[in-house]
Amino acid sequence: MIRLKDIVLVRDKKTILQVKDFHLAEGERLAVIGPNGSGKSTLVKVLALLEPPTSGEVFFRGEKVTSKNNLAIRRRMAVVFQEPLLLNITVFNNVAQGMRFRGIDAEEIQRRVEYWLDRFGITALRNRKPLNLSGGEAQRVSLARAFALEPEVIFMDEPFSALDFYTRMELLESLGARLAETGATTVFVTHDINEIPYLTDNVAAIDGGMIAYKGRLDSLLAGEVATPSVQRLLQPFKKSMLHLL
Numbered sequence: 678m679i680r681l682k683d684i685v686l687v688r689d690k691k692t693i694l695q696v697k698d699f700h701l702a703e704g705e706r707l708a709v710i711g712p713n714g715s716g717k718s719t720l721v722k723v724l725a726l727l728e729p730p731t732s733g734e735v736f737f738r739g740e741k742v743t744s745k746n747n748l749a750i751r752r753r754m755a756v757v758f759q760e761p762l763l764l765n766i767t768v769f770n771n772v773a774q775g776m777r778f779r780g781i782d783a784e785e786i787q788r789r790v791e792y793w794l795d796r797f798g799i800t801a802l803r804n805r806k807p808l809n810l811s812g813g814e815a816q817r818v819s820l821a822r823a824f825a826l827e828p829e830v831i832f833m834d835e836p837f838s839a840l841d842f843y844t845r846m847e848l849l850e851s852l853g854a855r856l857a858e859t860g861a862t863t864v865f866v867t868h869d870i871n872e873i874p875y876l877t878d879n880v881a882a883i884d885g886g887m888i889a890y891k892g893r894l895d896s897l898l899a900g901e902v903a904t905p906s907v908q909r910l911l912q913p914f915k916k917s918m919l920h921l922l
């Protein structure tokens with residue numbers, strides 16, 4: 678579905694990302710892990726067409742992304758960030774807004790908003806403004822907004838890392854069920870490897886801007902080749918997780 682070819686991204690004369698060949702298949706659910714500053718968010722920004730690489734090519738369904746088709750392709754994707762980034766309008770309108778920008782008709786918008794508010798358990802909040810929501814509720818709104826767009830790919834960049842443990846567990850369960858229901862192609866960045874089994878067993882580890890591993894999480898935890906700093910990152914999780922896999 679998305680292919681990166683010979684991608685290099687340079688910021689302040691420093692190479693932040695270097696990806697020779699990367700392929701995200703249709704329906705694939707990929708978790709992305711890596712040490713702080715390794716380039717996880719940058720990888721998502723390049724895949725989601727939010728940041729053009731310094732050199733190299735991005736293909737979406739075989740079509741090369743250019744400055745001309747970039748916006749049209751970006752509208753087929755949705756991104757959920759760590760901060761919900763809601764507008765100061767009602768929950769209903771926050772979920773509806775992106776669809777309005779995409780020219781979807783009012784009846785269909787109404788149907789989708791109601792459906793996704795229900796799926797994320799926030800129908801009762803429909804007339805509330807974001808300032809009156811808890812962090813977990815606000816992130817549910819941001820998830821409903823993304824799913825309502827019926828995107829071909831959903832990117833999530835540490836969406837739950839600002840939330841407390843119980844809220845994170847609830848949201849992971851809920852997100853896992855919704856992803857299973859839609860079959861959406863997904864990239865999920867996390868710094869907490871414990872979150873991954875709720876969503877997928879498919880992981881990419883990034884280190885120093887390069888993809889050090891892409892494959893099954895259990896194989897990675899069992900010691901399959903990755904860079905020493907990715908192995909160090911896994912160390913604290915190994916004991917607690919191996920029995921779960």
Ligand SMILES: Nc1ncnc2c1ncn2[C@@H]1O[C@H](COP(=O)(O)OP(=O)(O)OP(=O)(O)O)[C@@H](O)[C@H]1O
Pocket residue numbers: 688689693711712713714715716717718719720868
């Ligand atoms: N605007 C910028 N200008 C220069 N360097 C930047 C900029 N934004 C990020 N970087 C650098 O790019 C590298 C990759 O950053 P990125 O945010 O992709 O890493 P990350 O793996 O998502 O990190 P974290 O786990 O801390 O969120 C880091 O070294 C960071 O300092």
